[in-house]
Every structure is written in C-alpha cells, then in structure tokens.
Amino acid sequence: MPFETRDPAFAERVRRSFDRQGLLKTLGARLERVEPGEVDIALPCAPHVLQQHGFVHAGATISIVDVACGYAALTLMPPGAAVLTAELKVNLLAPAEGERLVARGRVVKPGKTLTVCQGDVYALRGGEERHVATLLATMAVVTGRGFSD
Amino acid sequence: MPFETRDPAFAERVRRSFDRQGLLKTLGARLERVEPGEVDIALPCAPHVLQQHGFVHAGATISIVDVACGYAALTLMPPGAAVLTAELKVNLLAPAEGERLVARGRVVKPGKTLTVCQGDVYALRGGEERHVATLLATMAVVTGRGFSD
Amino acid sequence: MPFETRDPAFAERVRRSFDRQGLLKTLGARLERVEPGEVDIALPCAPHVLQQHGFVHAGATISIVDVACGYAALTLMPPGAAVLTAELKVNLLAPAEGERLVARGRVVKPGKTLTVCQGDVYALRGGEERHVATLLATMAVVTGRGFSD
Amino acid sequence: MPFETRDPAFAERVRRSFDRQGLLKTLGARLERVEPGEVDIALPCAPHVLQQHGFVHAGATISIVDVACGYAALTLMPPGAAVLTAELKVNLLAPAEGERLVARGRVVKPGKTLTVCQGDVYALRGGEERHVATLLATMAVVTGRGFSD
Numbered sequence: 001m002p003f004e005t006r007d008p009a010f011a012e013r014v015r016r017s018f019d020r021q022g023l024l025k026t027l028g029a030r031l032e033r034v035e036p037g038e039v040d041i042a043l044p045c046a047p048h049v050l051q052q053h054g055f056v057h058a059g060a061t062i063s064i065v066d067v068a069c070g071y072a073a074l075t076l077m078p079p080g081a082a083v084l085t086a087e088l089k090v091n092l093l094a095p096a097e098g099e100r101l102v103a104r105g106r107v108v109k110p111g112k113t114l115t116v117c118q119g120d121v122y123a124l125r126g127g128e129e130r131h132v133a134t135l136l137a138t139m140a141v142v143t144g145r146g147f148s149d
Numbered sequence: 150m151p152f153e154t155r156d157p158a159f160a161e162r163v164r165r166s167f168d169r170q171g172l173l174k175t176l177g178a179r180l181e182r183v184e185p186g187e188v189d190i191a192l193p194c195a196p197h198v199l200q201q202h203g204f205v206h207a208g209a210t211i212s213i214v215d216v217a218c219g220y221a222a223l224t225l226m227p228p229g230a231a232v233l234t235a236e237l238k239v240n241l242l243a244p245a246e247g248e249r250l251v252a253r254g255r256v257v258k259p260g261k262t263l264t265v266c267q268g269d270v271y272a273l274r275g276g277e278e279r280h281v282a283t284l285l286a287t288m289a290v291v292t293g294r295g296f297s298d
Numbered sequence: 299m300p301f302e303t304r305d306p307a308f309a310e311r312v313r314r315s316f317d318r319q320g321l322l323k324t325l326g327a328r329l330e331r332v333e334p335g336e337v338d339i340a341l342p343c344a345p346h347v348l349q350q351h352g353f354v355h356a357g358a359t360i361s362i363v364d365v366a367c368g369y370a371a372l373t374l375m376p377p378g379a380a381v382l383t384a385e386l387k388v389n390l391l392a393p394a395e396g397e398r399l400v401a402r403g404r405v406v407k408p409g410k411t412l413t414v415c416q417g418d419v420y421a422l423r424g425g426e427e428r429h430v431a432t433l434l435a436t437m438a439v440v441t442g443r444g445f446s447d
Numbered sequence: 448m449p450f451e452t453r454d455p456a457f458a459e460r461v462r463r464s465f466d467r468q469g470l471l472k473t474l475g476a477r478l479e480r481v482e483p484g485e486v487d488i489a490l491p492c493a494p495h496v497l498q499q500h501g502f503v504h505a506g507a508t509i510s511i512v513d514v515a516c517g518y519a520a521l522t523l524m525p526p527g528a529a530v531l532t533a534e535l536k537v538n539l540l541a542p543a544e545g546e547r548l549v550a551r552g553r554v555v556k557p558g559k560t561l562t563v564c565q566g567d568v569y570a571l572r573g574g575e576e577r578h579v580a581t582l583l584a585t586m587a588v589v590t591g592r593g594f595s596d
Contacts, residue, residue: 057171063211
C-alpha cells in the first residue's frame with residue numbers, strides 16, 4: 001500500500017538535507033530518486049571508496065543504504081522533524097564491484113517515534129545487477145532537539 | 150582469556166592491509182593498536198566525515214568499528230587467510246561529536262569459518278570519553294579465493 | 299527467480315526434522331507450506347505462548363520465523379547437510395495478537411557455507427493480516443559433524 | 448558505573464511481571480537475579496525446549512536472553528512504564544547443551560524512549576560454563592497505552 005506524506009515539500013527537504021552531508025560528498029554519493037517511503041542513492045565504484053581487495057568497502061556500501069533508508073523515513077515525517085539512525089543490521093551478500101552501486105531504501109513500518117526500514121544494495125556491471133547487501137534498520141524521529149532535516 | 154595468534158607477523162600483516170584501503174585513507178582513519186584479538190582505530194572528527202547535523206556520519210562511525218573488528222579477527226588467522234564482513238549490527242547510542250572517535254574491536258568467539266566480534270566506539274572531547282556506538286558482527290574467513298590480507 | 303533444490307525429497311526431509319523438535323511441539327507450531335527456498339509456519343495464539351500484556355511473546359514469534367527461515371535454507375541443501383542459525387536480527391513491528399500467527403521464511407541468497415534468509419510474521423485476526431515482525435538471518439550449513447536434518 | 452533506579456520496588460515489579468508470562472512458565476524459565484540494570488534468568492535443558500539435534504532451541508535461548516534484557520531495562524524505569532522489545536540481534540556461538548542455561552541481561556545505555564541492552568547466554572555443564580549466545584537489543588519504553596509491567 002502506498003504511503004502518504006505529511007510534508008508536500010518532502011522531496012525538496014530530502015535534497016537540501018542530502019547536500020549538507022559532508023560524508024556523502026566525500027564518498028561521491030548521488031540522490032537518484034525520492035518518493036514517499038522510497039529513496040534511491042547511487043555511488044560510483046571509484047578507488048577512494050574501496051577496501052584492500054578492490055571491492056567497495058562495506059563502510060561505503062552501508063553508508064549509502066543507511067542514508068537511503070533514513071531519507072525514505074524522512075519523506076513520511078511532518079515538517080520540522082529530523083531522523084537519526086537508532087540501529088541497523090546489514091548482511092553483505094557478495095563482493096561489491098562494478099561501475100556503480102545503487103542503494104534502495106524503503107519504509108516497512110512508519111511510526112511516531114520509530115520507523116522501521118528495509119534496504120538493498122545492487123552492484124551494476126556491464127548492464128547486469130547483482131544483489132550485494134540487504135539491510136534492516138530502525139530510524140528514530142527526533143523533534144524539538146534543535147536540529148532538523 | 151587471551152587469544153593465541155597463528156601468525157607471528159600478525160601486526161605487520163594488519164598494518165600492510167590497512168594501508169591498502171582506499172576508503173580508510175579517504176576518511177582519515179588511523180590504526181592505533183594491534184594485539185591478538187584486539188584492534189583500535191581512530192578517526193578525527195573533520196567536516197568531510199560529518200552528516201547534516203554536524204555529527205560524525207553513522208556510515209563513518211560504522212566503517213571504523215567494522216574495520217577494527219575485521220582486523221581483530223585477522224590477528225587470529227593463519228597466514229594467507231582473508232577476512233570479509235558477513236554481517237554486522239550496530240546500535241548508535243549518542244550523537245558522535247568531539248575531537249576524534251576511537252573504535253575498539255574485540256574477538257568474542259574465533260572460528261575456522263566464522264569469527265564473531267564485538268566493537269565499541271567512543272567520542273573523545275575535552276578529555277572525556279562518550280560511548281557512541283556498539284556493534285556485533287560476524288566475520289567470514291576466506292581462503293583460496295585469490296585474495297588475502 | 300526460482301530456486302533449485304538438490305534433494306528431491308526436500309519436503310519430506312523438512313517434515314521429518316520439524317517433527318523431532320521438542321520446542322515446536324511445546325509451542326504448538328505447525329508446518330504449513332514447504333517449497334524450494336520458502337517455508338511457512340503457523341502458531342495459534344494460545345495462553346501458553348503469551349507474555350505479560352496478553353500478546354504473543356517475542357520469543358515465540360522469533361522461534362517460528364527462525365524455524366521457517368532455517369527450513370527455507372534446508373530445502374536448498376544436499377542430502378546429509380544440517381542447518382544451524384548463526385545469527386538473526388528481528389524487528390518487532392506491532393503487538394502480536396489475534397487467532398494465529400503465520401511466519402514466512404524465504405531464502406535471499408543461498409551459499410555453500412552460509413545462506414541468508416529473510417522472514418516475516420503476520421498476525422491473523424478476524425480475516426485481517428497484520429505485519430508484526432520482520433527478520434534477517436544467517437544460516438550456517440553444517441556437514442560431517444555427526445548430525446543432520 | 449552503577450545505574451540508579453527510579454522505582455524502589457523495582458525487584459518486586461520485575462518478579463510480578465515475570466510470573467504473568469505464559470511462555471516463561473511453558474519453557475520453565477526462572478528469575479535468578481534482579482539488580483539495577485542487571486537481570487539473570489535460568490532455563491533447565493529439558494526435552495520440551497530442544498531442537499532436532501538435541502540442543503536447546505535457538506528460540507528458547509533467545510526467549511530467555513530477550514526477557515533478561517527487557518527486565519534489566521525495566522529496573523531503571525519509573526513506576527507505570529512498560530517495556531517492549533523493539534528489535535534484537537543475537538549471535539549463536541556454540542550449541543546450547545548441558546544441565547541448564549543462564550542468560551545475563553545488562554543495560555548498556557538507558558534512555559527516556561529507548562534503552563539499549565546487551566545480553567549473554569551461558570550453558571552450564573558439569574561445573575563448566577560455555578558462552579553460547581550474545582545479544583544486542585533495543586527496548587522501547589511504553590507509557591500511557593493501557594498496559595504496564
């Protein structure tokens with residue numbers, strides 16, 4: 001069933017917040033798609049995000065899927081709320097190599113204080129997609145603490 | 150009880166492998182301590198690893214504690230083996246801010262094919278330490294696949 | 299894409315193994331469906347599986363979805379192999395109440411030594427289904443240790 | 448550092464709540480120790496809690512450590528609050544066999560809406576203790592929803 005947003009400017013809000021994230025600029029992540037409860041983020045597989053065997057580092061893979069899930073949650077929040085990752089769990093299914101990764105974050109269960117999200121990361125290589133990671137995360141909704149998204 | 154290594158050059162092996170990781174150079178992570186079953190990694194809290202509220206990004210925090218745990222597992226492996234993260238789960242306990250983070254990775258249960266590790270991240274600020282994340286991870290031992298650490 | 303089994307008697311194997319589990323008998327769990335890579339298990343919501351607020355206990359909910367995922371993995375194993383849960387992570391989405399729960403376990407990524415599974419639990423009440431839990435787990439394939447499923 | 452309780456009758460509250468749990472009676476679990484932020488629960492290894500290979504079922508092991516952590520969180524709550532498990536992750540380290548299991552739940556970080564706990568399960572056999580599981584969980588504090596512990 002489709003989710004309803006409580007902020008008509010949800011996509012603009014996600015884009016502005018994304019642009020303020022130093023780490024995402026450092027990694028080279030790009031916001032690809034923002035829909036209610038769904039956000040996709042891409043990452044080119046460049047040398048500065050690799051680990052010692054030449055695959056994309058788990059930390060970079062997890063970063064983009066965590067962000068995709070956090071923003072998927074944010075699309076359903078009222079204006080003024082912020083989202084922080086309370087916890088996440090990720091299974092790394094295959095070495096991440098190719099031209100780029102795409103992380104797809106989805107809301108499983110929205111809530112007033114906690115939103116549960118599910119995410120997947122695919123590696124794109126020569127026109128083929130390989131499932132490289134799957135994630136389950138709990139996002140905490142934060143209001144009135146002096147920061148917002 | 151202390152762990153026994155099966156590679157007398159374990160510390161040198163960890164250092165060489167660490168230096169080949171593009172992402173760790175990008176983040177500015179430093180290897181601080183390598184003992185059998187225990188590895189510490191530090192990360193200065195610089196703008197290029199932050200998120201939109203000015204805290205260290207969860208992705209950067211997770212990267213260093215994942216690496217600390219992976220290398221803690223590697224210290225107990227025979228020469229020629231490599232370690233890959235099979236899965237990890239992290240709870241983010243407090244916003245990560247200060248001068249730098251220190252991630253401490255520890256082996257809970259070593260194994261022939263799987264090694265379970267536990268990790269914690271502390272933020273150092275004005276001489277005080279704050280517990281900002283705790284992690285539980287499964288590291289897979291990989292041999293004979295053409296890559297080693 | 300559909301999974302291929304390596305044991306034509308996979309469904310019979312799962313049923314026989316299920317019947318040997320003391321805890322499942324104690325809980326009152328029933329095997330509902332066995333297909334390659336997919337197993338469903340049901341649990342009536344009786345007083346002996348509840349917690350203090352009258353909902354099904356998280357431990358009972360987790361038990362049936364863990365078993366559904368373990369057997370989903372087993373359907374893809376060669377004869378003689380056994381499956382043990384290496385680790386699991388579950389998010390409890392809503393109080394589990396109703397006439398009965400159904401847990402659906404699915405293989406996400408089969409492997410020689412590790413199989414990653416995903417599971418969901420639904421509470422059925424008055425003809426309606428409510429999503430009460432979602433799980434991500436790593437199943438370890440065990441051979442030659444003197445026990446099989 | 449020791450935790451402070453906000454309810455002088457915390458131990459009595461945990462005991463009363465424990466006694467109302469149908470599943471714990473069914474399993475045969477016993478409350479062994481209740482201190483601020485720390486709760487231990489024991490489970491005799493009887494046939495009705497085993498799985499098909501003769502070990503204690505992961506579902507039973509997880510049940511007692513989840514409860515130990517939930518009550519460890521409850522010891523720090525004000526009167527009238529209830530605790531529900533939001534999510535948990537467990538690594539099963541060794542087959543659980545012996546005379547009985549002991550689960551030790553500990554608060555890592557108490558909070559107003561979320562409390563993070565860590566737990567361990569040990570199997571006791573012939574005077575020896577074996578570490579069989581380790582858990583990380585997020586407990587949600589629930590107030591004003593019509594149920595309490």
